[in-house]
Amino acid sequence: MRDREFIEFLGKGLYLVRGEAVAILTHAGGDPDSIGASYTLINILKKIYGTKRTLFTIPSRPSTHSKALLNHLNLMIDDIEGHEGYFIILDAGSPEQIEEYQWIFSNPEKVIVIDHHTTSIGSYPENVRLHVSDEYQSVCEIIYDLAELLNYELNTLEAEALFAGIYYDTVRLSVADKSSLRVVCRLAEKGVNPVEFLSKLETKIELSERIARLKAASRMKIYRIGELMIVLTRVGSYQSSCARSLLSLGAHIAVAAGESDEGVEVSMRAVNEVIEKYEIDLGKDVAEKLGGEFGGHGGGHAAAARAYCREGDIDSILSRCLEILSEKLGSRAELMET
């Protein structure tokens, strides 16, 4: 177990919800880590803590990737409006990430946060119960350790759910450390078949997503910052999928922005060599800053992050993003002729 003291404190912290009604929330859009952890935690709460009602929701709307996992797990989204009881927030490093559900903080002592991002955790209201450790690479591993502490026997579906979170939060295991890999091996013993399971989550690229990716590529502006290729583009939907696809075209860092109900959504991705060599963290150094400057919020991981900007137009947001990147990377950005 990575951190027994932390897990024991979590196990005890959850005594609070014994026999109570609980609603579980992920961060906006959800991702495999938050959904996989929610699925398994729901079962643990029902069986070990005897919760009387356990609801689940994803703020904003589930992303396409999230929907495939929800279907596989047969996990339904509940209406938690007006829920009275406890709330557990998973994998959301700051309160803004639960979007429209800010009302749950009217009773902060009934809110429990379980997470592995520590940078903005101080922005949660006082009296919210925090169980946060950045020693962990995923919330799914925290829930795995909790199951181990409680002697809870995971079934195959729960093992798959946790595997999904660890797999994606460690960028397909490429940055997985010894502890994450140990858990992956334990999960494999529970019957996870990675090839079969991952193909279910990954084969479905909708036609609309293909169109968005291709448009993003045709509209992109290419910049050079020192030895790095940075691309910026605008696209109406699937911003994160577009940014990701531009990395496979050859960009070191890709930024895709587009209008959403929330204002301008900016997704960014970087290849790992750049993250390591330049010690840049897109979540902390770029998305958080950008969101803050344009009246919104942002965050994420070193190699994958997102900002929501409520003020400003796409062009000024993208050029500020480029400025932040060049400051951080220590050279000027030059536009390449196309």
Ligand SMILES: [Mn+2]
């Ligand atoms: Mn996570």
